[in-house]
Amino acid sequence: MAINVIIAGPRGRMGTEAVEMVTNEPNLQLVACIDRKNDKEKMREYPTLSRLKIPVFEDPEECFHTVQADVFIDLTVPEACFDHATIAIQRHIRTVIGTSGLTNSQIEELSAISKENQTGCIIAPNFAIGAVLMMQFSKMAARYFPDVEIIEKHHDQKLDAPSGTAVKTVDLIKQTRLPKTQGHPNEEEIIPGARGAVDDGIRVHSVRLPGLVAHQEVIFGGSGQTLSIKHDSIDRKSFMSGVKFAVENVIDLNELVYGLENILDK
Ligand SMILES: NC(=O)C1=CN([C@@H]2O[C@H](COP(=O)(O)OP(=O)(O)OC[C@H]3O[C@@H](n4cnc5c(N)ncnc54)[C@H](OP(=O)(O)O)[C@@H]3O)[C@@H](O)[C@H]2O)C=CC1
């Protein structure tokens, strides 16, 4: 039996890839999309979507009410994603969130809704296996190297900074790193922001440039040595095996999981 999937954000950079991936996977079936502009002219620019002849809804309530689905994938923006996911989970449709920029309180709220409705949800800050490993390796290294800075680099159309991957990396590093104030105690920013954003003493630098896709380097410093852990997504296809993995695994979950690392070896 195929897993029936709804995708929100099908015209987007990730959505386009996800539509392609789901339609090419024999065990997945795309049954509908949610798009804030259900515009026939625009759809013509997206050949896979217009060829499929699946229903496209502007109203998520109407979509989840009308279409029978097993899994909902959100690849939009945080405000819309939170609303979509809330409605989907309340309707017992298991949910995979790729959208970054949800706040901690939104994640906690979705976790509570998921538990209350016994309906699984996966929030994946990064679907690329290499990025998941980069985050895990960084967590391991932070135990031995409390001095660490993160440089994340993305295309210049990205809305949120720092990236969801960087936020998750900081979370994971905090789990093993001994608290430390890094750098010189008297350091001064001549240009405000020069030392990047800071969370619990960990510096995060966000670069946005055309030509980039999604890249992150975590640099640890110790006496006489540095350790760099680096991941590059040079094509959005790098995310698709993780999307598939999440769709196939969320089916067996009854609560929210934040990060693919939590289910990789299950
Ligand atoms: N977890 C992961 O591995 C990855 C996550 N991402 C995340 O996925 C998200 C999407 O990224 P990307 O595809 O590059 O972004 P895009 O801007 O290319 O796509 C977003 C899509 O969402 C649509 N959208 C915007 N607002 C709404 C709304 N209110 N309701 C419904 N649809 C809406 C946009 O429509 P319109 O064109 O009309 O604005 C657009 O089609 C981002 O949060 C990004 O960080 C990206 C890559 C990997």
Ligand SMILES: O=C(O)C1=N[C@H](C(=O)O)C[C@H](O)C1
């Ligand atoms: O917007 C993107 O492109 C990406 N977003 C995710 C993030 O915020 O970490 C994942 C990946 O880095 C690509």
